[in-house]
Structure formats: C-alpha cells, structure tokens
Amino acid sequence: MSEDRYTLGHHDSVLRSHRWRTVQNSAAYLVPFLREGQRILDVGSGPGTISIGLADAVGPRGEVVGIDADPDVVHEARQRAIDREAANVVFHVGDAYATGLPDASVDIVHAHQLLQHLADPVRALVEFARVLTPGGIVAVRDVVYGSASWFPRLDGLEEWMTLYHRLAERNGGDPDAGASLKAWAMEAGLEVQYSGASVWSFASDADREWWGNGWAERLLESDIAVQAIESGLADLDGLRRISAAWRDWATDERGWFAVPHGELIARRRP
DSSP: OOOOSSSOOOOOHHHHHHOOOOOOHHHHGGGOOOOOOOOOOOOOTSSSSHHHHHHHTTTTEEEEEESSSHHHHHHHHHHHHHTTTOTTEEEEEEEETTTTTTTTTTEEEEEEGGGGGSHHHHHHHHHHHHHEEEEEEEEEEEGGGGOOEEEOOOHHHHHHHHHHHHHHHTOOOOOOGGGGGGHHHHTOOOEEEEEEEEEEESSSSHHHHHHHHHHHHHHHHHHHHHHHHHSSSHHHHHHHHHHHHHHHHHHHHHHHEEEEEEEEEEEEEE
16 A cells, blocks of 8 residues: 555545535536446545446446545445445545556546645556556546635635645645646656646535535644644644634635636547
8 A cells, every 4th residue: 555644634524525525516527428338446436425426427337446545434435335225336445556456447547636645646647547448538636726716815724725735745745736637647648638627616605614614623623633733834723723714714704715626538548
C-alpha cells in the first residue's frame, strides 16, 4: 500500500460530504461515455455513492469495482450496496498505485477527488492506463481550491485557505490538482479527449448550513485539527477562530461559495 497521508481523514464530518456525492453532482462529464455492459474501476471510491450510481448506469450486465485505502470506508460502501440492492458493484481495500487488476481488464477508470491527495499522481495515472482495455478511458475530476471564491470575505476563511494549502502540501498532495490534470495525463502517456471544468456552489440557506458547518466541524474534530496542531501550522485558538468564521458564513443570508474543479477524459493510446 502507498504511504500517502490523507489530509482530510475519515471523521464523519468528512464522510458526510462524501456521501452527498453522486454521478449527477460529481461526475456529470462522464455520463455521455457510459454504456450498458461496461466494466468500471472506481479508485478512491469512499462510501460508494458515486460507484453505485455508475453501476446503475452500466446496467445489470455491467460491473463496477470500487477500491479505497481505508477498510472502514470500504465496509460502509459494501453495506450501502447491500441496502440499495446493487448487485453489480463490489468494493475492496486497494491502492491507486497498484490496483491489483489484470492488464486491459476495464473499460473506464474513474477517480473523483483522489489525485490531489497523491504524492505521485502521474504514477497512478500510468497504473490506470495499464488496466484499461484498448480504447478505454480514464475519467478524473479534482478540485482547484486556490480558485475558490466566496462572499463575504471573512478573515477566518482566508486563514482556512492558507492552512489547508500548507497542510495538503506538507502531506505531499496538491490542493489545486484540478488545474494539472491535463498535464499529468499527457505525462502519463494518455491521449486527452476532453479537459474542462465544473463548479460546486453553495448559496441557499440549506447549502450554506451543510457546507459551512461541515467545515467548522472538520477544523476542530477531524484529522485536519490533529495534523494542524502536530505540525505547528495552527494552534487550538487559531482553529477555533477559523471554525467560528465558517459558522458565521453559514448563517449569513448573503453568503455564497463556489468551488471549481478540473475534469478530464483521456484514452489509452493504442
């Protein structure tokens, strides 16, 4: 298994946001490429919500294999598949750098919000290409935190942005990975078919409460808090200040937040 350190961790405040993700809100760019009967590898599948949506899209003759590095999250995904009677999706503990699948065994490799956490995303993309059938595609989507925008411009949220970048980079990741997807795919020897962007936005009362309070909780309860204090990048008072800013933003009826993502479709070269 790889030694990459996951900046966010798997506290429930993090997993709640992962459970919110669907094909519609997080992989819409892939939908035109989905066909009944395809076999898909979903790398970094988390609690399985996108994986199960992909399984629905490829129908009963298709199959989705989801892999994630965290055994507890894999267990949750397996239970979700059982609850939803999704018989054509399976989940395993796995490594993005060494998936364990045979050469040329899947039609699509999908990864959402994964490459930003890897120290060597190009090596992962090379592995993705290895398991693709001829003509198969890699579909990846990742955030560009540095291009996020919000109102009002609270000082605490500016501190959050700086802290998150420093933590992620200290862990060997790239919090602006979405901007590099095209370059990484080319370096990995893939043929880029589509390179674009899409945005998550949060402005309604319900969306602000969910997004803002989720981050407020992460900053005090998740691995972010532990890592920030261990590394000396923040102290508890600073984390409390940033957390309070998120709660202030969440309750401000003027509040608005947008998070851009890079997204990419690339093919294995013949």
